[in-house]
Amino acid sequence: MDSQDKIKLGLAILLVVAGVAGFYLLAADQTVLRVVLFIASLLAAAAVLWQSNMGRSFVVYAQESVAEARKVVWPERKEATQLTLLVFAFVFVLALFMWLVDSSLSWLFYDVLLRRG
Template identity: 50%
Template sequence: MSTNPQVETVSSGADKAKLAAAAALMVGGVVAFYLLGQKDLWLRVVALLALLAAAVAVFFTSESGRQLIAFGQDSVRETKKVVWPARKEAMQMTLYVFGFVVLMALFLWLTDKTLEWLLYSLILDMRP
């Protein structure tokens, strides 16, 4: 019998406000891009990028943003622990995979042609 620990997520009002502000800034950037339609393109792009950068900055100050950063750091740490194969071993395994793919393609082609011959030539008496 295994017991599953209960996962509790606690979000404060300030954290929800930060997420709402980040969403509002992101939507505001898109809206500003289209409202500035009569202005130069560089101004529209700068406004969009500035508001999107502000949205990202506000998001990363929230608890969800900090958890995302921690997840990324943990992922990098785990990737550094991986024991990568040597070049020779990687080349051998790649050749094995390519060989298997070619064999499977040949098998599926032969199966398809055999079924086609059975259905059209023998059963339905239709010559292609």
């Protein structure tokens, strides 16, 4: 990251901090103005970041992510329902198994070995 990008990143952070500070420094009854000020500071910070190498690379990354998400083959409703039911059944069986192991170990240690039952 070169010095210009560091300055732009610092400016963007200062803009966000100024927006948050402005939000809390304005009177509570000026809600609309507080929100507009905060959103404006976020937009200004995004505009500053957009001009940096890091911002441009983020935009390229976001565009590539959207392109990859469009390539995904999403399951049909029936398939998603079947997989969800399969997961619920597996969780139920695993919970039952864990309960049996816990109960067996409790019985073994407390009733048989320690004779506290």
